[in-house]
Amino acid sequence: MLPEYILMNNQVLVSELNKKLPGDIAMWFFILAELTVFALFFIGFAVTEQLNQEMFALGKAKLHAGAGLVNTIALITSSLFVAFAVTAVKSKKFKQSVQWLIIAQCFAVVYLVVKGWEYQSLFAQGIDIETNTFFTLYFLITLFHFMHVLLGMVILAYIMVRTNKGDYQQDVAGFESGACYWHMVDMLWIILFPLIYVI
Amino acid sequence: MLMNKKQSLVSWTVLILLTLLSVYIGKVFDQPAIFITCVLLIVFLKGQQIVDVFMELKHAPKRWRLLIMSYVLLVPFVLLIIYIL
Numbered sequence: 001m002l003p004e005y006i007l008m009n010n011q012v013l014v015s016e017l018n019k020k021l022p023g024d025i026a027m028w029f030f031i032l033a034e035l036t037v038f039a040l041f042f043i044g045f046a047v048t049e050q051l052n053q054e055m056f057a058l059g060k061a062k063l064h065a066g067a068g069l070v071n072t073i074a075l076i077t078s079s080l081f082v083a084f085a086v087t088a089v090k091s092k093k094f095k096q097s098v099q100w101l102i103i104a105q106c107f108a109v110v111y112l113v114v115k116g117w118e119y120q121s122l123f124a125q126g127i128d129i130e131t132n133t134f135f136t137l138y139f140l141i142t143l144f145h146f147m148h149v150l151l152g153m154v155i156l157a158y159i160m161v162r163t164n165k166g167d168y169q170q171d172v173a174g175f176e177s178g179a180c181y182w183h184m185v186d187m188l189w190i191i192l193f194p195l196i197y198v199i
Numbered sequence: 200m201l202m203n204k205k206q207s208l209v210s211w212t213v214l215i216l217l218t219l220l221s222v223y224i225g226k227v228f229d230q231p232a233i234f235i236t237c238v239l240l241i242v243f244l245k246g247q248q249i250v251d252v253f254m255e256l257k258h259a260p261k262r263w264r265l266l267i268m269s270y271v272l273l274v275p276f277v278l279l280i281i282y283i284l
Contacts, residue, residue, distance in 0.1 A: 021263050022255045028263065035267075039274050046281040065222070072218050080211040083253050087204050176255075183253045190214075190245045191274060194221055194238045199282065 023177035031184045034148070038188050041141050042195055052133055059134030060197070062127065067118045068197035071111050072189060075149075078107035079186040082156070086179045089168050097175075101160045104182070108153050115146055138196060145185070145192060152185045210252040217241050235282045239275040246271025 021028065049056040085100035122128070122135075129139040159178040162168065168175050221241045228234040250271060251257040256264040 019258055019260045021259045032266070035270050039270070042274060043277055043281065046278050050281060069218070069222060073215060076211060076214045076218070079249070079253050080207055083207040084204060086255075087207070180254050183249055186253070187246055187249045187271070190249065191242055191271075193218075194242055195278065198221055198225060198238055199235055 022173075023180045024173050027177035027180060031180065034184060035188070038145075038191075041137075041144070042191055045137050045141060045195060048133060048137060055132055056134050059132065059138065062122070062125065063138070063197060064118055064121065065197045067114050068193050071114050072193045074107045074110040074114070075186045075189050078104045078111070079183050081107065082179045082182050086172075086176060089163060089172055089175050092169070094163050094166060094168070097163050098160055101156055101163070105153060105156055105160075108149060108156070111149055112146070115142070141192065142196070145188060148185050148188070152182045155181055206252055210248045214245055214248055217245050232283055236279060239279045242275045243271055246275075 081100045081104035085097045085104065088094075088097035088100055119139075127135055129136055155178045159168075159175050163175065221238050224237050225234060228237065247268065250264070250267050254267070256267055
């Protein structure tokens, strides 16, 4: 029984040692920092909503839930193509990887256009960041996320250029880091969408 | 381990269906507590798909996976407490 037990534990140890964190560890610390900041925003929004229920209900009624839904689908789909790009670059299909990243960027542009349209339609109704507490938080949180989408797009463009140059022939950690950042942007929207548009 | 494209596609389908479900259940449940619980449970399930499949943390060291997974569990849980209490 004892040798079997030891063997089993060794296998578990070896299997754990073989596991690798995708991307660079520094990017993961950056991701953790970003997630923490957004968690504070989410909790702050929910607490303020509980203290100003009527104002938040009226504010949410003025938002376009359809636009939020389209943006959710756009970001999820963009993440899918980034995941395809990671698979392609690991299989040394660099040209295909760049193509997937271009499609991913196109869906990110859909997000930017829809969000821009949504802001524009609120401004047209005379609503801005100073209207009330709900819209202050709405603009702060969604604009902060919008900036993260822009940064994510810059990172995706950077890894696209590097893939095109053939920089990921040996090590794909940089590529994975960029992809994981993009998935984090998607993950944040997945919490943000129900919090602002659905609940 | 190379991520399976088929697995990503399955995850994408699950994510889209869960998104549509979270919008739909708002029209089905009258009681806010049940509705909010369902929506936040869906947030956790969607987060889990992104962490495990898109971020590929299913094959990462256990501690890192648990760390990121705890975020998609704890944040909706805290939000649930705030909304329900």
